[in-house]
Amino acid sequence: xxxxxxxxxxxxxxxxxxxxxxxxxxxxxxxxxxxxxxxxxxxxxxxxxxxxxxxxxxxxxxxxxxxxxxxxxxxxxxxxxxxxxxxxxxxxxxxxxxxxxxxxxxxxxxxxxxxxxxxxxxxxxxxxxxxxxxxxxxxxxxxxxxxxxxxxxxxxxxxxxxxxxxxxxxxxxxxxxxxxxxxxxxxxxxxxxxxxxxxxxxxxxxxxxxxxxxxxxxxxxxxxxxxxxxxxxxxxxxxxxxxxxxxxxxxxxxxxxxxxxxxxxxxxxxxxxxxxxxxxxxxxxxxxxxxxxxxxxxxxxxxxxxxxxxxxxxxxxxxxxxxxxxxxxxxxxxxx
Amino acid sequence: xxxxxxxxxxxxxxxxxxxxxxxxxxxxxxxxxxxxxxxxxxxxxxxxxxxxxxxxxxxxxxxxxxxxxxxxxxxxxxxxxxxxxxxxxxxxxxxxxxxxxxxxxxxxxxxxxxxxxxxxxxxxxxxxxxxxxxxxxxxxxxxxxxxxxxxxxxxxxxxxxxxxxxxxxxxxxxxxxxxxxxxxxxxxxxxxxxxxxxxxxxxxxxxxxxxxxxxxxxxxxxxxxxxxxxxxxxxxxxxxxxxxxxxxxxxxxxxxxxxxxxxxxxxxxxxxxxxxxxxxxxxxxxxxxxxxxxxxxxxxxxxxxxxxxxxxxxxxxxxxxxxxxxxxxxxxxxxx
DNA sequence: ATGAAAGCGCTAACAT
DNA sequence: ATGTTAGCGCTTTCAT
Numbered sequence: 001x002x003x004x005x006x007x008x009x010x011x012x013x014x015x016x017x018x019x020x021x022x023x024x025x026x027x028x029x030x031x032x033x034x035x036x037x038x039x040x041x042x043x044x045x046x047x048x049x050x051x052x053x054x055x056x057x058x059x060x061x062x063x064x065x066x067x068x069x070x071x072x073x074x075x076x077x078x079x080x081x082x083x084x085x086x087x088x089x090x091x092x093x094x095x096x097x098x099x100x101x102x103x104x105x106x107x108x109x110x111x112x113x114x115x116x117x118x119x120x121x122x123x124x125x126x127x128x129x130x131x132x133x134x135x136x137x138x139x140x141x142x143x144x145x146x147x148x149x150x151x152x153x154x155x156x157x158x159x160x161x162x163x164x165x166x167x168x169x170x171x172x173x174x175x176x177x178x179x180x181x182x183x184x185x186x187x188x189x190x191x192x193x194x195x196x197x198x199x200x201x202x203x204x205x206x207x208x209x210x211x212x213x214x215x216x217x218x219x220x221x222x223x224x225x226x227x228x229x230x231x232x233x234x235x236x237x238x239x240x241x242x243x244x245x246x247x248x249x250x251x252x253x254x255x256x257x258x259x260x261x262x263x264x265x266x267x268x269x270x271x272x273x274x275x276x277x278x279x280x281x282x283x284x285x286x287x288x289x290x291x292x293x294x295x296x297x298x299x300x301x302x303x304x305x306x307x308x309x310x311x312x313x314x315x316x317x318x319x320x321x322x323x324x325x326x327x328x329x330x331x332x333x334x335x336x
Numbered sequence: 337x338x339x340x341x342x343x344x345x346x347x348x349x350x351x352x353x354x355x356x357x358x359x360x361x362x363x364x365x366x367x368x369x370x371x372x373x374x375x376x377x378x379x380x381x382x383x384x385x386x387x388x389x390x391x392x393x394x395x396x397x398x399x400x401x402x403x404x405x406x407x408x409x410x411x412x413x414x415x416x417x418x419x420x421x422x423x424x425x426x427x428x429x430x431x432x433x434x435x436x437x438x439x440x441x442x443x444x445x446x447x448x449x450x451x452x453x454x455x456x457x458x459x460x461x462x463x464x465x466x467x468x469x470x471x472x473x474x475x476x477x478x479x480x481x482x483x484x485x486x487x488x489x490x491x492x493x494x495x496x497x498x499x500x501x502x503x504x505x506x507x508x509x510x511x512x513x514x515x516x517x518x519x520x521x522x523x524x525x526x527x528x529x530x531x532x533x534x535x536x537x538x539x540x541x542x543x544x545x546x547x548x549x550x551x552x553x554x555x556x557x558x559x560x561x562x563x564x565x566x567x568x569x570x571x572x573x574x575x576x577x578x579x580x581x582x583x584x585x586x587x588x589x590x591x592x593x594x595x596x597x598x599x600x601x602x603x604x605x606x607x608x609x610x611x612x613x614x615x616x617x618x619x620x621x622x623x624x625x626x627x628x629x630x631x632x633x634x635x636x637x638x639x640x641x642x643x644x645x646x647x648x649x650x651x652x653x654x655x656x657x658x659x660x661x662x663x664x665x666x667x668x669x670x671x672x
Numbered sequence: 673a674t675g676a677a678a679g680c681g682c683t684a685a686c687a688t
Numbered sequence: 689a690t691g692t693t694a695g696c697g698c699t700t701t702c703a704t
Contacts, residue, residue: 016682051683054682245614275406359699365674391699673704683696
């Protein structure tokens, strides 16, 4: 493969001049630029980013570490990140942690080795002090969706507590008196915030505070299994509050298996909409997060940190949540 | 940030010895290894992969360039690629082309600059001779899902023609006499193969060969718009054959808008299953591709090429397709 | 079992 | 407007 030296020789200039043409900086006369570009084409020269980055100490690459790109919510966040990064001349590399601190740590190490300029992190667990590794390595990072220990970091997340409050209030106004909540792990701040918002709404509505709350994972199995438990419980709740989209799908599957109808036999509401692209007929009443916007805002903040536009202290951006009422919820019937 | 030199100094050895410890190759005594590892921990040393790759000419990174990670089919392929790559010590970086040759070309250039060891490519268009760029740069690549010009390249794809043949035959056996096909762009070999398989089945069944075929994009809009056209056409088809999952969703939305029931008023069959994770209640009769397997097989082939296990000539791996019958299809009623 | 020297490809810093 | 020099951090090659 030809290198910058070969191009320089063919064009009759010094390597640094070729570099100036490629990166479009410094002074190069039009005539010289022409000659260099011809040489580049002739040799089909592709600059080696390793050499460039090693010397310049910038890779123009950002790392996005999230739980699972299979979840349409995260896919949407990722597109927001990718689009915004590209607009600013950056590229991204993605890692899936599957909520495992071990996988997260492996990816962070790998990406640090690759010398990414900054990180966008959805922490696998709030208990892992993943921020240490960044601070030691002096790499800027932005935390998405969740909170971690300490408060001296940049973050972008939805107002989960308020969203849950509004979604629960809506159910309560319909007249539901007993609502089951199925949520994620207790070391996930979003899972906790959503439960907190729910309980707050229940309290305001004057309900007894021992509404059933089931802690599991943000996945379909959790939704499925706990719904089976809920259906056996007495008094049986008239509504189920799923704190993410996968849990909601598990809930629906369990209800279908029991031949129960939604919303006639059970109301179901959820966090996180499913993208229109993969939905035949939007059905769930949801607290809809601004997924694309979350990715965009976080990336803008990170890129600002990398340049001169860095804000002073740690930034905390909280995005509002909208409630969208659809057909999965209605006034309660009397429990059987 | 500390470098290999700092670690070497602290451990009282030469940098090359540190390198040997990190990469676990060459002879290092246990005692020396111990000292080096202590030094690494003490300094929180993270090896710089840029220096390493620049010298060794290997990045242990593969590029996956596909149309759109938002499509659950590609998400599944990507997980197959990622898992297989990781098992073999490789990492992947992903680029979305959105079926645009320009975006594809931009990503290929970027990834070549990053010196990836090999490419997994879902070509945006069969007309673009993207293989040129690889051959010039002498980077191994494997083509997924589709065919491109020439035949001297490695590829992994589903047997689209046979899958379409079986899916169409199934509809024909139910008694459908007029079936509309909605498919992707004609420069997409998979779109063409599926139409070809369909027409072949129609011919075998003795149907007139002017079954309506609508060429568009592999997206929801195409499914939606053409379904509206189909509903106006005379004689009206009794079944719609969607050649991918997004088209199928567009079809369903259009039918819902017209208050038509599936399968009572119209049978619908599709290529590509939707993942169980995001499906409440599997409904479509589908030709199901082995998405994960496609990613896995392609990655194994690419990694074999990179090592000594390289097969001789170009390999062409064709995966079988299964038909799964569900509730979206039935015997036809008389057309209105 | 360990090390010295050289160089991968590029650009920062400093000329001219 | 263009060039020279040096060096980013690592590993290949060759010694010992």
